[in-house]
Amino acid sequence: MFGYIRPLQGELKVNEYERFKACYCGLCHALGRKYGFASRLILNYELVFLSMLLWGEDEPVEIKRRRCIASPFCKKRYCVGSRALDACAGYSVILTWWKLRDTVADEPFVKSLPHRFFSLLLLHAYKKAAREHPEFDCRTREGVVSLEAHESRQAASIDAAADKFANILRAAAPESAVESLHRPMSELLYHLGRWIYIMDACDDYTSDAQAGRYNPVLALYLPEEGKLPEGGAARMKTTLDHSNNLVSSAFELMPENPWSQTVRNVIYLGMPDARARVFSGRWPPHRRKITKNGHD
Amino acid sequence: MNDPYKILGVASSASDDEVKKAYRELVRKYHPDNYHDNPLSDLAQEKMKEVNEAYDAITRMRSGGGGGGTYRPGSGSAGSSGGSAEGQKVRVAINSGDLQYAEQLLKNFPARNAEWNFLMGSLSYRKGWLDDAFSFFQNASNMEPGNSEYRQALTFMSQGGHAYRSHGNGRRPVQGGGCDACDCCTAMLCMNLCCCN
Numbered sequence: 176m177f178g179y180i181r182p183l184q185g186e187l188k189v190n191e192y193e194r195f196k197a198c199y200c201g202l203c204h205a206l207g208r209k210y211g212f213a214s215r216l217i218l219n220y221e222l223v224f225l226s227m228l229l230w231g232e233d234e235p236v237e238i239k240r241r242r243c244i245a246s247p248f249c250k251k252r253y254c255v256g257s258r259a260l261d262a263c264a265g266y267s268v269i270l271t272w273w274k275l276r277d278t279v280a281d282e283p284f285v286k287s288l289p290h291r292f293f294s295l296l297l298l299h300a301y302k303k304a305a306r307e308h309p310e311f312d313c314r315t316r317e318g319v320v321s322l323e324a325h326e327s328r329q330a331a332s333i334d335a336a337a338d339k340f341a342n343i344l345r346a347a348a349p350e351s352a353v354e355s356l357h358r359p360m361s362e363l364l365y366h367l368g369r370w371i372y373i374m375d376a377c378d379d380y381t382s383d384a385q386a387g388r389y390n391p392v393l394a395l396y397l398p399e400e401g402k403l404p405e406g407g408a409a410r411m412k413t414t415l416d417h418s419n420n421l422v423s424s425a426f427e428l429m430p431e432n433p434w435s436q437t438v439r440n441v442i443y444l445g446m447p448d449a450r451a452r453v454f455s456g457r458w459p460p461h462r463r464k465i466t467k468n469g470h471d
Numbered sequence: 472m473n474d475p476y477k478i479l480g481v482a483s484s485a486s487d488d489e490v491k492k493a494y495r496e497l498v499r500k501y502h503p504d505n506y507h508d509n510p511l512s513d514l515a516q517e518k519m520k521e522v523n524e525a526y527d528a529i530t531r532m533r534s535g536g537g538g539g540g541t542y543r544p545g546s547g548s549a550g551s552s553g554g555s556a557e558g559q560k561v562r563v564a565i566n567s568g569d570l571q572y573a574e575q576l577l578k579n580f581p582a583r584n585a586e587w588n589f590l591m592g593s594l595s596y597r598k599g600w601l602d603d604a605f606s607f608f609q610n611a612s613n614m615e616p617g618n619s620e621y622r623q624a625l626t627f628m629s630q631g632g633h634a635y636r637s638h639g640n641g642r643r644p645v646q647g648g649g650c651d652a653c654d655c656c657t658a659m660l661c662m663n664l665c666c667c668n
Binding site for chain 1: 500501505506509510511514515517610
């Protein structure tokens, strides 16, 4: 989807990084197993993060090795399916489906052909996922529709726009009879969604300004020399960091699970790093290469 | 109540210092400054209460065995003047938030000794007069260097300037509130703990 929600690799312990990769592969396998091959193409970092968040306190992390299409010769470690991975696989399919439908509705016929084709591939998977998670499907559809309506009005409020997206993500918070479990998760997901939405808008600011596309930040600040003016950038940075802080304060109220350390890395280091990179034009980060002088 | 050691995240065999460290870390984590105007502030308060109770329970268990080290008044720390009757009254007043009464009591305090300085420091924390509080704790600690309660209060103060971060390298986005204030208030909460009996 976006790729902003990822750990800062250099600050992860080696075994944490290995486990994170296994979780990534685990979600891919869960997608393939439950929803067919096509759905594996929609794998993304955001949903891997969500799997780690939704992982049960007492649910063990079981890692096995197997070959897959991406690594046909060498066996790779992956997390064996868990409740969280299965749920997130379903959420991925539903989110992607509605995003595709949104694009199909927006773009001219020819331009939307690839999206039409892919949504056809995903139709079966979507139907299955929607059956399994009717509530999430319903809220995602509502969210996409209201986001669409909001964007067509081009209202000058970043929060009103981000709210719709944030609420979609919030819908992934599992209902719990225990209020102290549900509320922090719901709050965390809301601000995570808000953060992703604003990050994406800031990241796309220049290209949207050139192409004349709708962008909620563009609706607030006119570009200066094609770029987001400094005052606007400062304001957006502040609001992004505020959401990041609220994500972390909500997270600290949640019970620890096997992924807590990795999740902390994402929240405390990965997200600020992504934020800094987007605003300094260094996004996406390059893969680390070993050079003669050490890490590049 | 749940296992207090589990709440603090330490083994029951942990040393007093380890327990104290874990406790402080949790106090920093659930500090009201981190949840200012936050819809989850009530949950953070509950957590804080739980942590305080757990620390209380452990301190009580350990002081029963003659353990010094903790900064609970009257737990037998050498040379602590925390037990004076007037002092207790001030502690109770500060703890219940009756700062005017505490101030009045301190005005009529029998002596301007280490305990008076310490209590003045606690009161200043409560009022948010952070620099004053630092000076008072420094005085208290200078007058009675052997008192661990005063020393800890001072150490807490001088550790200031760091916002709570669970990930060691300080790249966490810092909240707008200012770090000094954050740490001082954390210390204040610990002081509150000292003040309750």
